[in-house]
Amino acid sequence: MKEATLFPLAFLLYILAAFFYFASHFSRREKLAKSGSAVALVGFLVHNLALILRTIETGHAPFTNMYESLSFFAWSTVLAMVIAERVFRFYRLSAYLMLIVIALMALASSPLMPKEAMPLVPALQSYWLWLHVSVTLLGEAFFAIAFVASILYLLALRKEKAGEKISNSLNPEKLDSLSYRAVAIGFPLFTLGGLVFGMVWANVAWGRYWSWDPKEVWSLITWFVFALYLHTRIVMGWKGRRSAWIAILGFLAALFTYFGVNYLLSGLHSYA
């Protein structure tokens, strides 16, 4: 078996899982969501195998070019989703998270992303590569959960205003609390992986822990946005609508740090 066959298989399983999740919404049958969850889990296991094979095939961490990185980000998002489903016992977010995963997998599969493995450039030959990238992306995956919960929250509010009946799975208060709990997991992970491990590695590889490189600045900006989210919420009691918007902005900043910086701004981090 090869990574090149397992990756599309995982992709297909994720699409199937999304199908089940959405079917569950429209038919309002919880059982279908559980089937979706099971299919997503199988897809996740296949994806695990794909990443392991990729690591063996290339001899290095499976996130050193954009194809690998997208695949790994998708994997992290599914991992975060699997954890969130078990901790929060809530399936409504999964359908939309699966859409994000599918978008990432589709982008990774696109011909724009060169798939051949290149040997590692000297700067990336470090175990900090594993720690820095994996923990950061896992943190960002939890930001994705907060993002989805916040969007659903805003939609639920709009429905409520329009006088529509809201199903229990779209309870605004629950969505607001889920968004916070996802940030409560994502923020420490992002701080550890992105900023702390990033500074330690930069000091080892480049000789300085902070260089104001655009990727560094954007991860700081992402961190500021979530710091704002936490302070406005806890100290100023901003819950609900405004809080949701900050979480949405925060995830967009994280996405820009991950993706936009590589393509739109140049700097030290231009490896992929």
Place this chain on the structure above:
Amino acid sequence: MSSLIRFFTSVKVAITLLIILTLASILGTLIPQGRSHEEYLLHYGQLANLLEKLQLTKLYQSFWYLTLLFLFGLNLTICTLLRLPPKIKRLLQPRVDFKPPDLEALRFHHSLSLNLSLDSADQALREILKSRHYRWGEKKTETELTINARKRMAGIFGSDIVHLAILLILFGGIISGLLSFRTDLALHEGEVAEVAWAGFSVRLNSFETEYYPNGQVKDWKSSLTVVENGREIVSKIVEVNHPLNHKNFMFYQSAYGWDWDKAEVELLLRSAEAEAGEKRVKVKTGEKIKVDDETEIQLHRFLPDFVLDENKQPFSRSNEPNNPAALVEITKNGEKAFSGWLFARFPEFSQLHPGKGSSLSAELKNYSASQYSVIHVSRDPGTRFIWAGCILIMLGLALAFYWLPREIRFYLRSEGGRTALTAGGIATKNRESFAKEMETIIALLRKKK
């Protein structure tokens, strides 16, 4: 004065500062930082002068950005200091002077009547609290009992520890900015260089570049030895990601290069006259050598990566030998026989432009220049504060998010053999799990006989 203090204690100011810092930081990623004046002129035209005047081209080192950071630090310090005393008081002096209405006003509260005497209710409650890892303070009279049970109180200091960590990191940044020392050493093999302010020297024993089978660079390795008062102290192969640390001086593999302006090339001379045949000669830049009685060769220039600029003037695009070229002049009996660029990759190119009326041609066969390794040296006393800050910030985040303080206040009152109990709970985070915790404790109490 007091309004100034109030200004810095306000959370709104903290949040405003955070927003301004965020926007300023974004601006700095949109304008390329630290480029030359010419580049800005080319890119922004007349706007360049304004950008430079507003320090937007060195934004993160600019006076106004540093002022923002300073104000942010000041606000953080004052906010944190003001929040501390009430928290410490809460930790050291748990309140036990409350009445049932106070408890019923709390978000989580329960009231029940127990079929126990006050003493046995007290004992039962203590057992339950102990088994659930609570610590408590209490106040008891004949008929009344107040208990304040708490656990994981360290959690209330989580955010303060995070703030302290940020201040440490900012402080580390200031120390780095003011006191760090950095320099680059370009060393040839065998060369010894004294490290400024260090009182010792480093010697480059050898430098090599390793390649993958596909020709891509795998690693650069500099074998370095620290020499102190003529004695060899320590040696290490320094590679990217593997610096040498000696007495807080760090030595990093940073770059490498060739002295191309002192290049030596090997030329192949061909003469159409049969008796002369082919001849290989070596010549250094700037040198003029005699090939035979009639022929002389001079190497004027060598460029490792030949390209023409917009004025058709040759220059080297990089230091990598991607398109090596030599500007050579050959004279025969004092007359110019050939003059022009020879290209190692395109030997036929020079043959298209042979010297007028000459049967001589030349090819650039080989080229070499001595290689050097660039070692980045840094001594940064700020790093220790940064690492301390990093450890503290993670500790603080763990406490703030996952070491959730729980406080339950109980008021018990003896009522003719039975005991009336009111409980009120305080929790700021993860309230669902706290609500369950309180329900469990109440349920356990009801079961006690």
